[in-house]
Amino acid sequence: MLLINPLNKRNIMNSNMEKPYVVGIDIGGTNTVFGIVDARGTIIASGSIKTGAYEQADDYVNEVCKNLLPLIIANGGADKIKGIGIGAPNGNYYSGTIEFAPNLPWKGVIPLAAMFEERLGIPCALTNDANAAGIGEMTYGAARGMKDFIMITLGTGVGSGIVINGQMVYGHDGFAGELGHTIIRRENGRLCGCGRHGCLETYCSATGVARSAREFLTASTEPSLLRSIPAENITSKDVYDAAVQGDKLAQDIFEFTxxxxGEALADFIAFSSPEAIVLFGGLAKAGDYIFKPIQKAIDNNVLSIYKGKTKLLASELKDSDAAVLGASALGWELRDMK
Amino acid sequence: MLLINPLNKRNIMNSNMEKPYVVGIDIGGTNTVFGIVDARGTIIASGSIKTGAYEQADDYVNEVCKNLLPLIIANGGADKIKGIGIGAPNGNYYSGTIEFAPNLPWKGVIPLAAMFEERLGIPCALTNDANAAGIGEMTYGAARGMKDFIMITLGTGVGSGIVINGQMVYGHDGFAGELGHTIIRRENGRLCGCGRHGCLETYCSATGVARSAREFLTASTEPSLLRSIPAENITSKDVYDAAVQGDKLAQDIFEFTxxxxGEALADFIAFSSPEAIVLFGGLAKAGDYIFKPIQKAIDNNVLSIYKGKTKLLASELKDSDAAVLGASALGWELRDMK
Structure with missing residues (x-):
């Protein structure tokens, strides 16, 4: 993996002349999606393979390259590619490795960036999926031109990518920015997959919302459209659909979430005083049902010097494209290989 | 106020040749202390005036200059001074102003950096006291050579200075890093001077420790040396003195604090994954009485990927010198005036 320039829009412009494209590879537990992206954030070619089908990381990387190379060749060859960005769970930017990723088939430390670089001869960088989303938002989305913002991804878990002084925050070890695992409820907090209690993720992820729904349905006998769904099958999407239909209990679940x-974001603001907080993921699509209580809770909880200063924004990247775009944005930061 | 280079040790070395000194001015509610400092962090001349004696900021700045100028002249003149750094409560680095500082005599927004620059003809920068402490620690103290650390000042309040990628974090508005005002107890949290409840500062400042002492003494009939002091007069120093003498209740207060x-620091680590957290101020002098429970709480509360990675350090700056040293360190970052 090669060293990287500080995030800087001008790099994109300069590099456009000769190398107009980047490649983004998003490695998910189920699918790996990859695409070739231009400087405006248009995906000009893309493909995907099943991540879980390859027990050996070598076979997996070979298969990605087998599918990706024809796309690269069809668009002018490797010479047209400025860099490859990879977004992956447990990705470490400094080392270009994924480390002990519980949802991927390969155990231990896998030097994915180096493996792709070696096969394709194109500079390659890797980071975790939430950081990639943050870089994507800064390059193509709602955080264009911002130097200080926090990206919060609300999916199965809660992820975060923090940008300060125009730079992604990786910390001394490459693992900074796990805001989904800050403790928001110290007493009687929900058990988290990480083994601790009260993590933000246990309340504000899609699974957290489903969990809240089951709790709310058990705690009262209030009528709700959600009662027609077996409790263990309720998803955050069901809660949204019910809320839209005017279901009070479903709306209360969003209010709670x-x-x-918002309480958590108020504390994050005291850390880095960001210009904006950008929300991404299914929950962020719930519009006013979720944005209004978040904004209210920020206003009620933030220290007065910050009040009204930090914008709360929804991601401007299309869901289906965001993962590849986010990963690809990392590619603009790469220097040419020597 | 002039623009400033990213924090960079080489600046010090380069500038030493012609401009071997900086000036630090620490503006406290009671005293203003100032000094001339060399590149090794030695204060070669210093003085002080009473902050509260000057109702007009103009008179105040004139008086500081009147006292400071003879020291500058005695040490080679303004040409030998690389820059002036000011540490002040509610100081805004971007604007060089102090803004609505409740403990200073001047109301509204005061352009202190520009006022000193105008009178002395030396580039001048200003930041809040906790940020100054952080820069001081990075330049002369326990965080030398570190690019990612968090400074926590445990005084009358709890302040913080956050360094990420070798740069102080100021946020989009200059007010980032108020970790003393993150909420550590959401239910039945103590009332804070900021008007909210449960701020870290209400528990872990010197006044927070005194408050805990009063609570502990009321909540039990356990014998304690502290019972010989009128409850309203107890200070954190009294608690320390009692703990050193083996007083169990006093030791429990430190354990609680x-x-x-430590719980709060575990969450801060999830934000920026710092190489170290540096503690400064009276409480940090309580040694194992405070460091052991902090470390234990970090270990018990931090997300597993961070476990054992972040060092917990005591400041290496002498209490009496730290404020001036911290402020002065900002002076090394300044560019020459044109």
């Missing part, structure tokens, strides 16, 4: 998230 | 601080 948004309030908790 | 350290546990809460």
């Amino acid at each position: 948004g309030t908790i998230l | 350290g546990t809460i601080l």
Whole structure:
């Protein structure tokens, strides 16, 4: 993996002349999606393979390259590619490795960036999926031109990518920015997959919302459209659909979720005083149902010097494209190989 | 106020040749202390005036200059001074102003950096006291050579200075890093001077420790040396003195304080994954009484990927010198005036 320039829009412009494209590879637990992206954030070619089908990381990387290379060749060859960015769970930017990723088939430390670089001869960088989303938002989305913002991804878990002084925050070890695992409820907090209690993720992820739904349905006998769904099958999408239909209990679940998230965001603001917080993922699509309680909770909880200063924004990247775009954005930062 | 280079040790070395000194001015509610400092962090001349004696900021700045100028002249003149750094409560680095500082005599927004620059003809920068402490620690103290660390000042309040990628974090508005005002107890949290409840500062400042002492003494009939002091007069120093003499209740107060601080630090680590957290101020002098419970609480509360990675350090700056040294360190970052 090669060293990287500080994030800087001008790099994109300069590099456009000769190398107009980047490649983004998003490695998910189920699918790996990859695409070739231009400087405006248009995906000009893309493909995907099943991540879980390859027990050996070598076979997996070979298969990605087998599918990706024809796309590269069809668009002018490797010479037209400025760099490859990879977004992966447990990705470490400094080492270009994924480390002990529980949802991927390969155990231990896998030097994915180096493996792709070696096969394709194109500079390659890797980071975790939430950081990639943050870089994507800064390059193509709602955080264009911002130097200080926090990206919060609300998916199965809660992820975060923090940008300060125009730079992604990786910390001394490459693992900074796990805001989904800050403790928002110290007493009687929900058990988290990480083994601790009260993590933000247990309340404000899609699974956290489903968990809240089951709790709310058990705690009262209030009528709700959600009662027609077997409790263990309820998803955050079901809660949204019910809320849109005017279901009070479903709306209360969003109120509860948004309030908790807003309380947490108020503390994050005291850390880095960002210009904006950008929300991405299914929950962020719930519009006012989630944004209003979040904003209210921020206003009620933030220290007065920060009040009204930090914008709360929804991601401007299309869901289907965001993962590849985010990963690809890392590619603009890469220097040419020597 | 002039623009400033990213923090960079080489600046010090380069500038030493012609301009071997900086000036630090620490503006406290009671005293203003100033000094001339060399590149090794030795204060070669210093003085002080009473901050509160000057109702007009103009008179105040004139008086500081009147006292400071003879020291500058005695040490080679303004040409030998690389820059002036000012540490002040509610100081805004971007604007060089102090803004609505409740403990200073001047109301509204005061352009202190520009006022000193105008009178002395030396580039001048200003930041809040906790940020100054952080820069001081990075330049002369326990965080030398570190690019990612968090400074926590445990005084009358709890302040913080956050360094990421070798740069002080100021946020989009200059007010980032108020970790003393993150909420550590959401239910039944103590009322804070900021008007909210449960701020870290209400538990882990010197006044927070005194408050805990009063609570502990009321909550039990356990014998304690502290019972010989009128409750309203107890200070954190009294608690320390009692703890050193083996007083169990006093030791429990430190255990309580350290546990809460460690819980908070575990969350801060999830934000920026710092190489170290440096503690400064009276409480940090309580040694193992406070460091052991802090470390234990960090270990018990931090997400597993961070476990054992972040060092917990005591400041290496002498209490009496730290404020001036911290402020002065900002002076090395300044560019010459044109």
